[in-house]
Amino acid sequence: MNDSILVIGGGIAGINCALNAAKYGTKVYLVDDTASIGGMMARLDKTFPTNDCSICIEAPQMFDVDNHENIEILTNTEVRKVKKVNGKFKVKLMKRAKYVDEEKCTGCGACVEACPVSIPDEMDGKVGGVRKLVSMPFPQAVPNVVSVDPQCRHGEMRKDGACIGDCVVDCSQCRECPIALCVKACEKEGKKAITLWQANKNLNFEVKSIVVATGITNAKPAGDLLGYDVYENVITNVQFERLMNAGGPTAGEVIRPSDKKHAKKIAWIQCAGRGLAEGRGVPYCSKICCMIAAKQTIITKEHDPSVETTIFYNDLKAYGKGFWGFYQKAVDNGVRYVRARPYEVFEEPESKNLTLQYEDLETGELLKKEVELLVLSTGIIPNTRNKKLAKALKIELDHLGFFKEKDPLISPLETNVDGIYLCGGSMGPIDIAESVVQACAAAMKAVLRN
Amino acid sequence: MSKDVRVGVFVCDCGTNIAGVVNVPEVVEYAKTLDYVVVADEGKWSCSVDYLTKLQGLIKEHDVNRVVVASCTPRTHEPLFKRATKDAGVNPYLLEFVSIREQVSWVHMKEPEIATEKAKDLIKMGVAKATLLEEGQEIKLPVKTDCMVIGGGIAGMNAALHIADQGFNAFIVEKEPQLGGLLNHICFISHDNHKIQSAEILKKKIDEIEAHPNVKVYTSAQIEEVDGYIGNYTVTLSTNGTNRKLDISTIIVATGMKEIEPEGQFEYGNDSRVVTQLQLEKLIGAWNAGHETGNVELHIPNTNLPIKDVAVINCVNSKNESRGCCHVGCHNSVKNAIALKTLNKDIRIHILYRDLSMIKEEGKALEEAKRLGVKFLRFPDDQYPEMKKENGNLKLKVYDILLGKEFEITTDLLVLTTGFTGNDGVDEIKGHLKVSTNSEGFFQESHVKLGPLEFPADGIALCGCAKTPTSFKESCEEGIGAAMRASIPMKNGYIEADGIVADIDLEDCNQCGLCFERCPYNAIQVDDDKQPEVVKALCKGCGLCSADCPKECISIVHYTDEQIIAQVEAALAENSEEKIIGFVCHWCALGGVDMAGVSRLQYPPNARLIRVMCSARVSIKMIQRAFDLGVAGVLVAGCEFPTCHYISGNYAAETRVRRAKRKLAKKGYDPDKLWNVWCSAADGPKFANTMREMVKQFL
Numbered sequence A: 001m002n003d004s005i006l007v008i009g010g011g012i013a014g015i016n017c018a019l020n021a022a023k024y025g026t027k028v029y030l031v032d033d034t035a036s037i038g039g040m041m042a043r044l045d046k047t048f049p050t051n052d053c054s055i056c057i058e059a060p061q062m063f064d065v066d067n068h069e070n071i072e073i074l075t076n077t078e079v080r081k082v083k084k085v086n087g088k089f090k091v092k093l094m095k096r097a098k099y100v101d102e103e104k105c106t107g108c109g110a111c112v113e114a115c116p117v118s119i120p121d122e123m124d125g126k127v128g129g130v131r132k133l134v135s136m137p138f139p140q141a142v143p144n145v146v147s148v149d150p151q152c153r154h155g156e157m158r159k160d161g162a163c164i165g166d167c168v169v170d171c172s173q174c175r176e177c178p179i180a181l182c183v184k185a186c187e188k189e190g191k192k193a194i195t196l197w198q199a200n201k202n203l204n205f206e207v208k209s210i211v212v213a214t215g216i217t218n219a220k221p222a223g224d225l226l227g228y229d230v231y232e233n234v235i236t237n238v239q240f241e242r243l244m245n246a247g248g249p250t251a252g253e254v255i256r257p258s259d260k261k262h263a264k265k266i267a268w269i270q271c272a273g274r275g276l277a278e279g280r281g282v283p284y285c286s287k288i289c290c291m292i293a294a295k296q297t298i299i300t301k302e303h304d305p306s307v308e309t310t311i312f313y314n315d316l317k318a319y320g321k322g323f324w325g326f327y328q329k330a331v332d333n334g335v336r337y338v339r340a341r342p343y344e345v346f347e348e349p350e351s352k353n354l355t356l357q358y359e360d361l362e363t364g365e366l367l368k369k370e371v372e373l374l375v376l377s378t379g380i381i382p383n384t385r386n387k388k389l390a391k392a393l394k395i396e397l398d399h400l401g402f403f404k405e406k407d408p409l410i411s412p413l414e415t416n417v418d419g420i421y422l423c424g425g426s427m428g429p430i431d432i433a434e435s436v437v438q439a440c441a442a443a444m445k446a447v448l449r450n
Numbered sequence B: 001m002s003k004d005v006r007v008g009v010f011v012c013d014c015g016t017n018i019a020g021v022v023n024v025p026e027v028v029e030y031a032k033t034l035d036y037v038v039v040a041d042e043g044k045w046s047c048s049v050d051y052l053t054k055l056q057g058l059i060k061e062h063d064v065n066r067v068v069v070a071s072c073t074p075r076t077h078e079p080l081f082k083r084a085t086k087d088a089g090v091n092p093y094l095l096e097f098v099s100i101r102e103q104v105s106w107v108h109m110k111e112p113e114i115a116t117e118k119a120k121d122l123i124k125m126g127v128a129k130a131t132l133l134e135e136g137q138e139i140k141l142p143v144k145t146d147c148m149v150i151g152g153g154i155a156g157m158n159a160a161l162h163i164a165d166q167g168f169n170a171f172i173v174e175k176e177p178q179l180g181g182l183l184n185h186i187c188f189i190s191h192d193n194h195k196i197q198s199a200e201i202l203k204k205k206i207d208e209i210e211a212h213p214n215v216k217v218y219t220s221a222q223i224e225e226v227d228g229y230i231g232n233y234t235v236t237l238s239t240n241g242t243n244r245k246l247d248i249s250t251i252i253v254a255t256g257m258k259e260i261e262p263e264g265q266f267e268y269g270n271d272s273r274v275v276t277q278l279q280l281e282k283l284i285g286a287w288n289a290g291h292e293t294g295n296v297e298l299h300i301p302n303t304n305l306p307i308k309d310v311a312v313i314n315c316v317n318s319k320n321e322s323r324g325c326c327h328v329g330c331h332n333s334v335k336n337a338i339a340l341k342t343l344n345k346d347i348r349i350h351i352l353y354r355d356l357s358m359i360k361e362e363g364k365a366l367e368e369a370k371r372l373g374v375k376f377l378r379f380p381d382d383q384y385p386e387m388k389k390e391n392g393n394l395k396l397k398v399y400d401i402l403l404g405k406e407f408e409i410t411t412d413l414l415v416l417t418t419g420f421t422g423n424d425g426v427d428e429i430k431g432h433l434k435v436s437t438n439s440e441g442f443f444q445e446s447h448v449k450l451g452p453l454e455f456p457a458d459g460i461a462l463c464g465c466a467k468t469p470t471s472f473k474e475s476c477e478e479g480i481g482a483a484m485r486a487s488i489p490m491k492n493g494y495i496e497a498d499g500i501v502a503d504i505d506l507e508d509c510n511q512c513g514l515c516f517e518r519c520p521y522n523a524i525q526v527d528d529d530k531q532p533e534v535v536k537a538l539c540k541g542c543g544l545c546s547a548d549c550p551k552e553c554i555s556i557v558h559y560t561d562e563q564i565i566a567q568v569e570a571a572l573a574e575n576s577e578e579k580i581i582g583f584v585c586h587w588c589a590l591g592g593v594d595m596a597g598v599s600r601l602q603y604p605p606n607a608r609l610i611r612v613m614c615s616a617r618v619s620i621k622m623i624q625r626a627f628d629l630g631v632a633g634v635l636v637a638g639c640e641f642p643t644c645h646y647i648s649g650n651y652a653a654e655t656r657v658r659r660a661k662r663k664l665a666k667k668g669y670d671p672d673k674l675w676n677v678w679c680s681a682a683d684g685p686k687f688a689n690t691m692r693e694m695v696k697q698f699l
């Protein structure tokens, strides 16, 4: 009898699900389609409502996952096909090539230093994060190995200065490479871990249950929403999180994109885009953005108490344990909360400051506020890869694109397919503690199924 | 020290990562000159399978029984080298890890000679400690498969069923005569636009419980006493005056919550027209019976006072100085307003609120309520509605900030959405289990983010509204999750602790009881003679007790006083006036050090770091030893508040540093040369800056 389980998504929910099941004695395949486990938490600076440092508390769990004999981590791996046979799941996965031999790479970073091309880091985008074409996802990544950008490997980065120049041979034809600087650097270190000729790999196995823990995404502001696409100094709350992070692109300095100067006046707009037409904004309350903003202002004030921070909001969500106290802490630290409906943002051409026009909901007045940096709290949306996965697993999505429970009250975390369970952000906006709770519960259900 | 200590030192090049800066061959030759070292070797990639095979060969060939690996960082590579050491036939606790990449080559890239000297020093310190290392082993404590669930609400029932489904025994202890908790009083439960009769869910669950051969329910039961710890609790229960004993292995706390009765506020208690949401639930339940929808005439119970106007005030006793958001109130007020409107569509309802916390699909319920004509007025946080009675009528004065106007509302029924507190009996449970609660009367979990379903002490899980108000679905999930947490040791049949544990030598112990009080994990038990004993399987090895014991009778395996002081002495044997001793905790502080390394932050090479598991391990004696030897400065570094891998070790360390300063001053040392820094694992710059600053000030 095959007793193993598959956990899809290696964020904090997937990690906790895997650890609980593994400690229980069950073999776990933990799959993530990015290069490292860790999920959103690996990107965060501190965590509300305690301001625990995010990676400090997550990394030990990631190491535990890495070292647990019952867990097999499969990164860069997609679930392709799932078939239920006699109550078990036959799963087909594809491990996309990292063009790196994971056994040999020690994460020393010699290749990264050698790589001549830097491109913007997707997540850090506007706040200036860059990465090389061969890169480590983040310093604490598990597994701690680099991967080569497939665009480079497929010759699409030549115009951007990729070192392979005008070599016309497809990498898959070679078994060594006299040109690529990353290959050379690695060889010089005596490792030969970079294998540009690596191919994708298909994997097949059988499991008794599956847990979906594919997490959340932060909504990108639609086009010119509140000036996002037009003005440099309008950023999202994820980007602000990266700015604050000592391990982020600015080493924790809160500097604005336009002139790299410390921003002294910062405003947050909550529910940015809420209630706009289809495709322009998030139609529902994402429940955690209020606390994210409170956290970001508290940390900003801790860095520099002289920074003026204002939060424009409507209803305050302080629903969880310790959340209200956290909000009060923000107020005590001098954060200004204004109940308002902002409707327009203009850039001051000289200073690149932003002038925000808003209606004060308490007085009804139309007012203006000039700030140096504007942060949009855009809300939490479903992961875009959910659709494909739902199809492979034959489970349902709700009308928003989150995974759907069969019956949230009678059988929470269960889906329309017996043996497939859900946890964490895959079902909707959620904080870390709630994700961990659901992860434990989903693990219980998954290991109990025979 | 036994004569036959034989140390092997293995220094890694890490390709050019280390060897590109540090002169590794020179370091290896130096290592060979150290006492007890019988072999020293250089490895190009020490973590490669090839080299590990060689390393094991050398260990066997030279009969090595203490292993020193000098390479990257123990935070990532110690498990690997521990396994290799073990496979070579040497007890893995006899391995000492020296970090010469993150702490040397990556942070002193431009000073190869100085870096080489520092690497030598660190290896000397490592060898000094290694010679004193003793064997350790993982410790197992047997755990059987009987679990007591305290509280038979929906959380507790879910927990018990999942325990029982594994073939384990679940004992539900419920203080009331029936199971179900709050659900007994709620009309229906709604969630994200789904809705279901509470009675229906409750009946289904209770049927399952009653049919389950592995669940035993004790109703009207009270816990009189709890003795022991995970694996061997003895619980004394009293049910209807008779006492019985239960032998159990694990405990799940699911004692729920209760409404705070708003006694004296808005005439509550004096006027039967003023009720809480829970009381309204009961009324709706009664009205609902027999009627479907439409135009049911509603009356205040036991009177013929008709109800045509209803006012609801949210956030009563919530969101103030002493209490947070009640989490279910907004949702309930809207749910019950819709229920009233469904009973009688002509009823007028005003909901007076501060913020409406309607999440995701609940927004739709809000729209529905508005569509049905429910009116919403938002009052300011600091200006609650006022109530007065006029001619026997209930009149509310409320200022609506959205319309900027004051309104007067006459109401036939006033519903107060009140806050919650932990159930009666929380204090007794707290005493029985040695766990803590917060100021709101809710139990305090082990870690707010990553340990939400348990207490610090092994074997006691926590779920549902006993922790904080949660919705029905969340309570169910918590119950199931708590079952998982409690089941892991029961499934394995034991719990296992890493061998880094405390050990008490009772010879000098004066039974002061400090260790018993201070251990955050309840790992120290005292017998009737106040004699302390470490339950090793429960000990996490933080060392707090050891550093605090006034008689110095507690030692920590792998981090004994002698071993740490040997490192201090080795570091300060030469040029002590140029050196800074840093005690860094394994988790965040070393994480920060490693991050400085990964980021190649260059800082002065004066630091000699000594790893401890928790900053709470650092005793005044260790600090003072460094001063005795003429150190330039001492740093105690731990996790940034409030993070601590051991709950609150860093707070203890902070207090101790303060005490140490006083003591140093008395001895004539400059207390300002003792620093502490609390740094996160992401904060390389903070550690590097601290080093720069210390060097600037002291050298």
Ligand SMILES: Cc1cc2nc3c(=O)[nH]c(=O)nc-3n(C[C@H](O)[C@H](O)[C@H](O)COP(=O)(O)OP(=O)(O)OC[C@H]3O[C@@H](n4cnc5c(N)ncnc54)[C@H](O)[C@@H]3O)c2cc1C
Pocket (backbone or CB within 6 Å): A008, A009, A010, A011, A012, A013, A014, A031, A032, A033, A034, A036, A037, A038, A039, A040, A041, A044, A046, A047, A048, A049, A077, A078, A079, A213, A214, A215, A216, A217, A218, A237, A238, A241, A288, A292, A295, A383, A385, A386, A389, A423, A424, A425, A426, A430, A431, A432, A433, A435
């Ligand atoms: C800006 C911001 C700040 C926040 N701050 C806080 C805070 O301070 N405190 C707090 O409690 N919460 C905070 N949160 C919320 C927190 O990030 C989430 O609760 C948490 O990350 C959810 O964990 P998860 O594991 O469910 O999802 P994620 O962290 O999103 O992880 C999901 C994982 O699944 C992988 N994955 C996705 N799809 C697939 C697929 N098809 N196949 C394989 N793998 C897949 C992803 O690569 C990812 O690794 C914040 C969120 C944001 C956006």
Ligand SMILES: Cc1cc2nc3c(=O)[nH]c(=O)nc-3n(C[C@H](O)[C@H](O)[C@H](O)COP(=O)(O)OP(=O)(O)OC[C@H]3O[C@@H](n4cnc5c(N)ncnc54)[C@H](O)[C@@H]3O)c2cc1C
Pocket (backbone or CB within 6 Å): B150, B151, B152, B153, B154, B155, B156, B173, B174, B175, B176, B179, B180, B181, B182, B183, B186, B188, B189, B190, B191, B221, B222, B223, B254, B255, B256, B257, B258, B277, B278, B281, B328, B332, B335, B423, B424, B425, B426, B429, B463, B464, B465, B466, B470, B471, B472, B473, B475
């Ligand atoms: C008015 C109201 C309306 C609600 N409506 C909704 C809704 O519409 N949707 C929704 O999702 N949620 C709703 N909720 C929340 C939901 O009812 C709770 O989340 C859930 O019932 C809590 O379950 P529990 O098991 O944690 O606690 P409880 O139901 O409180 O159960 C705890 C049990 O433990 C017992 N106990 C306590 N102390 C001891 C002791 N020392 N020894 C032995 N036994 C003890 C108690 O007697 C009780 O039976 C509502 C709550 C209220 C108050």
Ligand code: SF4
Pocket (backbone or CB within 6 Å): B501, B502, B518, B519, B520, B521, B522, B523, B524, B534, B538, B539, B540, B541, B542, B543, B544, B545, B546, B556
């Ligand atoms: S070392 Fe820490 S966990 Fe162990 S007994 Fe002492 S205080 Fe308790």
Ligand code: SF4
Pocket (backbone or CB within 6 Å): B504, B508, B509, B510, B511, B512, B513, B514, B515, B516, B532, B548, B549, B550, B551, B552, B553, B554
């Ligand atoms: S702190 Fe030390 S002296 Fe006091 S009881 Fe514990 S072991 Fe004995």
